[in-house]
Amino acid sequence: MSAFLELFLRFLPDLLSGAGMTLLLTAEGLTAGFVLGLLAALGRTYGGKLWRSVSIAYIELFRGTPLLMQVFMLYYGLPGLGITLSREWVAFLALGLNSGAYQAEYLRGSILAIGEGQMLAGRAIGLSRWATIFHIILPQAIRLAIPAWANEPVSLLKSTAVVFLIAVPELMAKAKAIAAKTYDPIGSYLAAALIYLVMVYLLDALMKWSESKAVIPGFESEAKRA
Amino acid sequence: MLSNFLSYIVQGTGVTIAVTLIALPFGLLIGLLLALLYNYGNRWVARSAGIYSLLMRGVPPIVLLFILYFILSGRLINLSPFWAGSLSLGLVSSAYQMEILRGALAAVGAGQMTAARAIGLTRLQAIRYVILPQAIRLAIPPWSNEASIVLKDSSLVYALGVPEILRRAQQLSATTGQPFLAFGAAALIYFCLVFLTNRALDYLAEKTKLPTQPV
Amino acid sequence: MASSLILQAKNLTKIYGENVIFRDISLDVRKGETIVIIGPSGTGKSTLLRCLNLLTRVNSGQIFLEGREITAPGTNEDQVREQIGMVFQNFLLFNHLTALENVMLGLTKVKKLPKEQARQKAMQELSRVGLADRAGHYPAQLSGGQQQRVAIARALAMDPKVMLFDEPTSALDPELIGEVLGVMAQLARDNMTMLVVTHEMGFAREVADRIVFMEKGSIVEQGAPDDLFERPQHARTREFLWKITELYGKKEKP
Numbered sequence A: 001m002s003a004f005l006e007l008f009l010r011f012l013p014d015l016l017s018g019a020g021m022t023l024l025l026t027a028e029g030l031t032a033g034f035v036l037g038l039l040a041a042l043g044r045t046y047g048g049k050l051w052r053s054v055s056i057a058y059i060e061l062f063r064g065t066p067l068l069m070q071v072f073m074l075y076y077g078l079p080g081l082g083i084t085l086s087r088e089w090v091a092f093l094a095l096g097l098n099s100g101a102y103q104a105e106y107l108r109g110s111i112l113a114i115g116e117g118q119m120l121a122g123r124a125i126g127l128s129r130w131a132t133i134f135h136i137i138l139p140q141a142i143r144l145a146i147p148a149w150a151n152e153p154v155s156l157l158k159s160t161a162v163v164f165l166i167a168v169p170e171l172m173a174k175a176k177a178i179a180a181k182t183y184d185p186i187g188s189y190l191a192a193a194l195i196y197l198v199m200v201y202l203l204d205a206l207m208k209w210s211e212s213k214a215v216i217p218g219f220e221s222e223a224k225r226a
Numbered sequence B: 001m002l003s004n005f006l007s008y009i010v011q012g013t014g015v016t017i018a019v020t021l022i023a024l025p026f027g028l029l030i031g032l033l034l035a036l037l038y039n040y041g042n043r044w045v046a047r048s049a050g051i052y053s054l055l056m057r058g059v060p061p062i063v064l065l066f067i068l069y070f071i072l073s074g075r076l077i078n079l080s081p082f083w084a085g086s087l088s089l090g091l092v093s094s095a096y097q098m099e100i101l102r103g104a105l106a107a108v109g110a111g112q113m114t115a116a117r118a119i120g121l122t123r124l125q126a127i128r129y130v131i132l133p134q135a136i137r138l139a140i141p142p143w144s145n146e147a148s149i150v151l152k153d154s155s156l157v158y159a160l161g162v163p164e165i166l167r168r169a170q171q172l173s174a175t176t177g178q179p180f181l182a183f184g185a186a187a188l189i190y191f192c193l194v195f196l197t198n199r200a201l202d203y204l205a206e207k208t209k210l211p212t213q214p215v
Numbered sequence C: 001m002a003s004s005l006i007l008q009a010k011n012l013t014k015i016y017g018e019n020v021i022f023r024d025i026s027l028d029v030r031k032g033e034t035i036v037i038i039g040p041s042g043t044g045k046s047t048l049l050r051c052l053n054l055l056t057r058v059n060s061g062q063i064f065l066e067g068r069e070i071t072a073p074g075t076n077e078d079q080v081r082e083q084i085g086m087v088f089q090n091f092l093l094f095n096h097l098t099a100l101e102n103v104m105l106g107l108t109k110v111k112k113l114p115k116e117q118a119r120q121k122a123m124q125e126l127s128r129v130g131l132a133d134r135a136g137h138y139p140a141q142l143s144g145g146q147q148q149r150v151a152i153a154r155a156l157a158m159d160p161k162v163m164l165f166d167e168p169t170s171a172l173d174p175e176l177i178g179e180v181l182g183v184m185a186q187l188a189r190d191n192m193t194m195l196v197v198t199h200e201m202g203f204a205r206e207v208a209d210r211i212v213f214m215e216k217g218s219i220v221e222q223g224a225p226d227d228l229f230e231r232p233q234h235a236r237t238r239e240f241l242w243k244i245t246e247l248y249g250k251k252e253k254p
Helices: A002-010 A012-046 A049-063 A067-081 A086-115 A116-124 A129-148 A154-164 A171-182 A184-213 B002-040 B043-057 B061-072 B081-108 B110-118 B121-162 B166-174 B179-208 C043-050 C077-083 C097-110 C114-130 C144-156 C174-189 C201-207 C223-231 C235-248
Strands: C005-016 C017-032 C034-038 C062-067 C084-087 C162-168 C195-196 C210-215 C218-221
Touching: A002 A012, A002 B179, A012 A049, A012 A086, A012 A129, A012 A154, A012 A171, A049 A086, A049 B179, A067 A086, A067 A154, A067 B121, A067 B166, A067 B179, A086 A129, A116 A129, A116 C077, A129 A184, A154 A171, A154 A184, A154 B061, A154 B121, A154 C034, A171 A184, A171 B061, A184 B061, A184 B121, B002 B043, B002 B081, B002 B121, B002 B166, B002 B179, B043 B081, B061 B081, B061 B121, B081 B121, B110 B121, B110 C077, B121 B179, B121 C097, B121 C195, B166 B179, C005 C043, C017 C043, C017 C218, C034 C201, C043 C162, C043 C195, C077 C084, C077 C218, C084 C144, C097 C114, C114 C144, C144 C162, C144 C174, C174 C195, C174 C201, C201 C235, C210 C223, C210 C235, C218 C223, C218 C235
Parallel strands: C034 C195, C034 C210, C084 C162, C162 C195
Antiparallel strands: C005 C017, C005 C062, C210 C218
């Protein structure tokens, strides 16, 4: 125990810099994923033929294959087509694309739940189709999606760990380096696990807190979590 | 050349399926046990099961995989990377499966237990004949989601050197100099596996659904 | 009414935390007797029934089933419940089993009857409640009234010495109440020993041998239906009867 504590304290600055990278990747992936997810969700529900098919293919492909597979495709596969990206770019793109596919389905679920009635009501007062989508449907759909969506940041944070396999210097990569240095893999990965644990539950608490702040009357019944 | 290429990856597919077929039932067994302890055990047992779940679900699967791998292939126990990796993945999944099952057990409701006890069934009989058959039906949809997650997470044992699909694809890309093709083939296989798993479990859910319309 | 005692409760008290559910309740149930317990909601009637078949523990007092104390430590509760049938307000059929399988479960798993024998017995009980033609239906395919009749058959199949009914019709639509009360009235005519908590005053008056009026966790008075309805001794009983006839109307036939 004291050996573990010593290791933990000795490498804490190193681990924390890795944790910083982990949080950065999470934030980037979440943001990119939101934009992609919104586009794909709109495409799948309201898009024309091309936009719709591209959205469906994107969502199904990225949800139907492992994240690590996607990371390797971008990192090792794309250079075969003459496109070479830095490992940080690959991590950012893979996490954003992957998260986007999941976020698209959360959003699509709530867009469908809003229903045709709201579209009819919007069109009836003379709004165009897209004006109705942006001013009537999306504001409701996004609020409705919050409870399910609130799991995504934590889920993505946990997903970021796989990018150590292309040597992006995040928390897991730091733990691996420490393991090589100390010959104590279990202690090193436990130290990383401890920091992940703290980050995951802090983020979870933050999401629950903001969720309770975002509740508006009529939408609270959906506020259940998986 | 193409047929060699394919057969090489297909062998990896077998490993991926094997890892999944070990991890998933192993996780189910432990998850079910923990869910039962959580719902029907005494306070301390239930609390311990709850803490296990919180700890396991609060750490990325790949991190847990590494910790468990080094424990399971260490000095005390010495399993091959394949077995250590598969069992570790199963342990990771057990916490998520426990959550699914304990939710389903709770959703069956206390009334069913009361009714079962009222005709003289013991607690264990009530769980076995009344609660579980209903809980399992409720658990199938979220459980199929977990099944495809385990299938996808089986790619993580790549990091332990187990020759599953990704590892094969990487070797192929190195020997053939066709990385896009190699990883493209791997992606296609994963996509088909996930698709088939989902379809099979949808079918199972449909088959076990209780009728609601008068016959 | 000189027949033997089946169920006897002595000085039962039930407390949940700070709340006294009932205090010092004593009640004798004789063989073949139908007792209807009436009283305002939340006076501990349902809890009393649950305590009688040990689904809930009393804090003090004793319960005797055919002279044997079942509140004594070391009593096999499952064997006690096997002998005391219970019908719940919300039916509580096993949702994953057909009507027939619902009735069979206790026979095969508790009484350990062979399957074929259990099936015959279960069919017999379903016929008794008029649902032989619904044997293969799942609970979700049955009306509330039918579900409750299956629940009665499920309890009857165990050949209980006494049947407890916990507001068996209060979850039913008005037009479905009659079929359930009809089955219960028939049971009473067949000399089943019954303890019924209900708000159906018509049923109470026509079918009961004895009415027990409970309020605020104690028995206020009890007696034959005609005495209690026509000549209540206590002001609280009068008040309750007046209110309930206002609410439910006077003429309710089972």
